Amino acid sequence: MDLLTLKQKLGEEQPMVLEDFASQxxxxxxxxxxxxxxxMISGSLFDRIWHEITEWSNVTLIVxxxxxxxxWGGKLPTGTYRHGFFNLRSKEGLSGHIRFENCAKIAFLKRxxxxxxxxxVIFLNHQGQAMCKIFVGRxxxxxxxxEQLQHFEQMQHYTTVEGK
Structure with missing residues (x-):
């Protein structure tokens, strides 16, 4: 589907769940x-973006x-790199392992x-699908x-060292 047709369909249907619309x-x-x-910014900034969001108060993470x-709602845990994963460090609440190298882009959606x-903040893999989404708190x-919204706005302008 070309982008013009997609834009028209998005306007007509105004989908609630974007993933369902994409699949359809x-x-x-x-x-x-x-x-x-x-x-959108480079997925190579995964670590920087994740780390900065851990400084925020409660957020909602969606997979x-x-x-x-x-x-999941709460304060986002920090992580460390080991065995090819970004391992979330939390004794309570959210824990898990993220294949950080799969992060191709990071998108910032307001709607x-x-x-x-x-x-x-949407972490996108190389197939153009969401790895996870982190929502600004309320x-x-x-x-x-x-304060989170202002930081969200600033992060959209980050670039890699190479300027990509």
Whole structure:
């Protein structure tokens, strides 16, 4: 599907779950994000972005598979590199192992979802699909946390040392 047709379909259908829309129309999540004009940076900045988000207060991490949408909320754990994985270090809550080398791009998506503004950092693999998404946290009035949102905006402009 060409980008013009994809943009038209996105406008007409206004999908709630972008992965479902991508699957239905046989495109990648990355193609949808590009069509939406979503800023993206190199996946080589995985470590820097992940580390900076660990400094934020509560966030929501989502992993979307064909069989479910898994959500976790809390303070993101730090990690270390070993045996080809980025290993999350947490004694409680979220733990696991990320194949960090699979991260090709990191996208920054702001959009309305179910009547509320959302902002998420999306780690994309080489196939253009989401490895995981991390959403900016909310205050007690369900508003995006301003400090996190400002940092989210700044991270979109990071570049690698080589300027890629």
């Amino acid at each position: 129309h046989k495109v990648t999540l990355e193609q949808i994000l590009q069509t939406l004009g979503c800023p 979307h598979t064909t069989d479910g949408i898994w959500e 309305q979802f179910m009547g509320a503004e959302t902002a998420s 205050d007690s009035h369900r508003q995006l946390l301003n």
